Amino acid sequence: MQNRKILNSIILHTVLIIGSIVMLVPFLWMVLTAFKTISESTQMNPFVIFPTQWRTDAFESVMTKMNFGRLYWNTFVLMLGRVFFAVITATLAGYAFGRLRFKGRDLMFSLVIFQMMVPVQIFIIPQYLIVSKLGMLNTSFALIFPGLVTAFGTFLLRQSYMSLPKDLEEAARLDGCNIGQTFLYVMAPLTRSAMVALGIFTALFAFKDLMWPLVVNTEQSTIPLSAALAKIQGQFSANYPELMAASLLAVIPMIIIYLFFQRQFIQGIATSGGKL
């Protein structure tokens, strides 16, 4: 019986380890290639796996050609902007939809649901035209624009509010709070985990957004990481060490943040999925 357990455990871990290797190989390859010379990266006989010398040339070159500080900043602004607006609008609306009763509520909410089912590409051209006519192409505003409100976030927060005990508002009213105060001091703080979840979710998907920044922020001054990476494929064409170095520099900050905040990340994603 004991042996069986150990055997199972070994099999289990073997499978998991193999899976982990598959998950990690691309990252490892990114790292290894970034430190090679161009010749090493394309050499065939013999094939080069580990760089003979760990050169930082690719990194230096890529950092001069691309202003990573700027890219990080732009991405940060994009993420922060979207999180800020998403959380605020969604939490307000989520409370109203979840706890208040007023005429037109259900009709409005059904519009929210409808939007969630529609592929996002439908919005891109009109949104692009709006930004363009406002003359706001290539601005931070443009980046944040599609994320100003979030149907998904509204839905999430509504679920969260709905799961709170019913008597809370009664108690608050007895204490003399109006609706606004009830919301601010009593209800909202209780949905903190949902707000965090929404924040993380929004930040992550803002970071990964490719088509919108590609279309709307083409200048170096405001372009975020994802779109910048897409562009360099044309610029560095076959210089794989540089391509990989740039990719690494692009993913490392998020990975570091993730490693420090994994619990919140995973919790956040689980909550956003679980509540639905």
Next chain:
Amino acid sequence: MKLKKVMALMLTLVMVLSLAACSGGDNSNEGGTDSGASTDTTDTSSESTDSESSDTSGSSDVALTVAIWDTNQEPGLTQIINDFTEKTGIKAQIQVTPWEQYWTMLEAGATGGSLPDVFWMHSNEIARYSEYEMLLDLTERIKSSDVLDMSKFPQEIIEIYNWEGTTQYAVPKDIDTIGLWYNKTMFDEAGVAYPDDSWTWEDFRAAAEKLTKDDGSQYGLALRPSNNQAGWYNLVYGKNGYIISDDKKSSGFDLPETIEAIDFFASMSKDGLMPPYEVLAENEEHALFEAGKVAMIMQGSWMLAELCNNEYVIENADIAVLPKDAETGRRPSIYNGLGWAASGNTEYPEEAWALIEYMGSEEAQQKQSDLGIVISAYEGTMDNWTGAYPTFNLQAYLDMMDDLVIRPYSKTTVRWENMANDKMIMAWTGDKTAEEVCLEIATEMNALLAEE
């Protein structure tokens, strides 16, 4: 736990800041809002007839945006722009957007009314931009300029950027020719003599055969179907065929000479003298060359910075003129020239013009060649160009200038070009014969041309 969070935040902040500090940023001038003391406050340029109509009091506040697509040219052009800034006090900042996204970026700017101030124009797109009047009209300014001498530029290049014979929308910047790159080491190993000006295309093919190894580790040639300007176009004209008629109304793809030329390369692919099509598709020609996979490639002079700075190429390769056609004796090179254009509604028309004028001046054109950036369009400024990379036979590119054919274009070049390139793939893979492909292309191209 809280400490961990704070640490993580600090770490990220530190990283971001340090990267902002130590990264070189854009190599060009920072658009000057912090101008402080500027040398000249007014344009010292010679377009005397235009009064100082710009509302900026001192040009020290002006920062022109300059858009280009070739990252290899950025350092050199920045130097030239620095000279310009020293002379006029007008600052300018280069932004590189790779070719794939350049036109999308430009179009977005044009639609939103915010084009870059100064940017590169190309024969593929000039018609659209001219027709919709997106560009600054340079005709009068050119006429009254003391600095610009349009007669020194190749007439055909000027014509590209001239709309309906009346309006000049761009000033020529450079010309490019096509050359043959070959791997000396591989030639030595196979015992084949280096290409020279006696080579015909038959010699070319024979060499490729000797240079192709059976085990697939080395091939004689890499030429993609999409490489028209630096590739098969040249042989088409070498055989006295053409891609588009002079009146731009009909396609030349159905000419027997054209078909012969295309078949020449397509059969080299089918006969295994080139890497398998999948490899060609996944890797650029110069990448294969730099990796020691192929012995020869045909490249335009704009690829110089890329190739001449590559360690492997420096050690093993050199340049030769293209082979000539045995029958016609012709050795044409397709050539093209970019143009400097300005936005039709730029805030700084005078300053933008000043920059364009300077870039077309003999001084700037000379420097452009000297630095080895590209072959300048201005007559007589290209003598020093060969000195940019002395270990290579750059002279080959200049020798190709004896027989120049302007890159085929029409009002809607991109549409038929993309169509042709897409179809050409099947000739390479052998799915269709070159003749079939060419006839298909001719039919569709004629239909597209009729719509113009």
Next chain:
Amino acid sequence: MSTRTKVKGTNRARSEFIWGWMFILPTMIGLFVLNIIPIFQTIYQSFFKAGAFGKGNVFVGLDNYRRMFADASVWQALINTFKYAVVEVPFSIAIALVLAVLLNRHMRGRSLYRTIYFLPMVAAPAAVAMVWRWLYNSEFGLLNHLLNTLGFDSVNWISNPNTTFIWIAVVGIWSVIGYNMVLFLAGLQEIPQDYYEAAMIDGASAVKQFFHITIPLISPMMFFVSVTRIIAAMQVFDVIYMMMDRNNPAFFKTQSLVYLFYRYSFVESDRGYGSAIVMLLLLVIMVITVIQIRMQKKWVNYN
């Protein structure tokens, strides 16, 4: 007394009305401007042929749609997108579910594994696509090198028209497994242990427990994941944009519908046609979602 409550009631109702609308106003305004109206604008746009630079829109009625129906590349792209979804969604769900079950217990290294499997989600798709493209490179890539060392022939991972979509879907699966896994873990934690204990007492094997307890009880979560993942897969763009280009022989049989949309709308400035394509996408997604919702009765267990 009753009038007092009535007055109180209407005051309350009034106040809730005001507060309610105030609170939803930002979101609703945003939704209208950003989403609702654009839907109509896109529909509208699909009946026009856009001129260059946003000028000269010409009304062409159903021409864009006629062109679309006759356009082989559109239908191929639709098929391509289906092929992609058919590979990505089931596999990513199945593998993620198995992983979640394996990790849903107290074991050593559990959070390490969880971290590792979630890591690809955090990396920017552009970077991910670039490194995979390099791994898949038929000439210089690591994968073919490994195959060759083991004595196998090289494979044209991303240049074979018939199979490329599979390997691109693999990249998709790789990225999203962690995400699905986390959702499933959350769902698994809702399942009371008693069920498993009872099953064990009855002598049911782990596999049986999986199929008879786990799957039924986690089916709501599976439903949610499959609906959302299918919708997302139908919108695939990033990986295709980064890993394929026109030169690629597999291009025609791999490009997705959204990729076509991007190309027509933003590269060729044919916004009217692009809008028509998006309409097609919307239709397809809605049909699929409705089918899925109908079918949920068959296999999803709600308590």
